[in-house]
Amino acid sequence: MRGRLNGDVPERTRVEAGRKRAQAAKRTVALTAATGFAVAIALVRAGHPATATSPSSSSGSRPASSSSSEEREREGTLGGGSIAPSSRGPAPVATATS
Amino acid sequence: MNGFDWYAARAAGVVAYALLTSGVLLGVLLAGRARLPRWPSFAVTDVHRFVSLLTGVFIALHVYALLLDRYAHVSVVTLVVPGASSYRPFWLALGTIALELLAAVALSNLLRKRLGHVRWRRVHYLTFGVWIAATAHGIGAGTDATAGWLRVLYLVSIGSVALALTWRVGRDAVTPARAPARRGRD
Numbered sequence: 001m002r003g004r005l006n007g008d009v010p011e012r013t014r015v016e017a018g019r020k021r022a023q024a025a026k027r028t029v030a031l032t033a034a035t036g037f038a039v040a041i042a043l044v045r046a047g048h049p050a051t052a053t054s055p056s057s058s059s060g061s062r063p064a065s066s067s068s069s070e071e072r073e074r075e076g077t078l079g080g081g082s083i084a085p086s087s088r089g090p091a092p093v094a095t096a097t098s
Numbered sequence: 099m100n101g102f103d104w105y106a107a108r109a110a111g112v113v114a115y116a117l118l119t120s121g122v123l124l125g126v127l128l129a130g131r132a133r134l135p136r137w138p139s140f141a142v143t144d145v146h147r148f149v150s151l152l153t154g155v156f157i158a159l160h161v162y163a164l165l166l167d168r169y170a171h172v173s174v175v176t177l178v179v180p181g182a183s184s185y186r187p188f189w190l191a192l193g194t195i196a197l198e199l200l201a202a203v204a205l206s207n208l209l210r211k212r213l214g215h216v217r218w219r220r221v222h223y224l225t226f227g228v229w230i231a232a233t234a235h236g237i238g239a240g241t242d243a244t245a246g247w248l249r250v251l252y253l254v255s256i257g258s259v260a261l262a263l264t265w266r267v268g269r270d271a272v273t274p275a276r277a278p279a280r281r282g283r284d
Contacts, residue, residue, distance in 0.1 A: 018141035025141075026148045029120075033113055033152055040109035047245050 104170065107163035108242060112251065114156035115236050119255040121149040122229050125222075126262040130269050154204065157197065189238030196231035199224050229259065 124146040128139065164172040176183040178198075180191035206213060206221035213221070237243050237252060 014138065015140075017136070018138040019144075021137065022141040022144040025145045029117075029145070029149055029152065033117060033156065036116065037109055037113045037156070040112045041105050043245070043247055044105050044108045044112075044242055047242055 101169070103163045103166040107160055107167055107170070108240065110156050110160040110163060111236065111240065112242075112248065114153055114160055115232055115255070116251065117149055117153040117156060118229055118232055119259060121146060121153055122225060122259055123262050124149060125225060126259075126266050130266045150204075154200075157200070161197070186239050189235055192231045193235035193239060196228045196235060199228045199231065203228065 124142060127134070128142055128146060131139075134142065161177060164170050165174070165177075171185065172183065176190065177194060180194040180198075181187045183190040203222060203224050206218055210218045233252065233256065236248075240248065242248050243252075
């Protein structure tokens, strides 16, 4: 604490150095804020469901919701729906036993 | 450029929140009389003021872009009267309250000499209210609040402010004898 009050560096130099550091920090803050604003716009735009271009999809012109239909299509080709129980009513086994 | 004002409003809100958090952190460091190597307190104060001004600029941009946007239906009345909005009224009301509290803090900065240090400092504590209301407003009203990058921003902001406050309270608890001497000077 005392070293800070009576250091080897003259007071004027210390004040000047502090001013320069503050100026540099303010410039950095302003630049970071401006860059952050541009990046945030890009992120917000990319995350919007109505945005025409989706960064994750291979075809850039499709809306974000099309990816789920692509998944459904892929599931169909793999036969993912074949294990689902039938919804057509009672099984014909009952008539066979009578 | 379709919908640019809507994107600009949200992006400006996010940047304003990040700047507000930085301003709060610098303020806590200054109030706790933290000793930063090679950083005299006047330099930290200078940066703190600049960050606060820049926060105001981005809040103004956030509000202006919302007023321009046709989708959000934000009017001057909605900006001034908490809960007047039909869209997420509670969360937007928190934004209005944060804005009004921040205006009070800014006014107290302008009238600092007239108010005196003790009163000015009391008003300045409202900044915590501004920060809490802004956090809740961003999480509750922000349409991007569930996005991963924003979750990280909120977590880092809440964590850093909580840590800074813990440090500040702990510092006061360790050195209670300094408080009356300082109060005497004020």
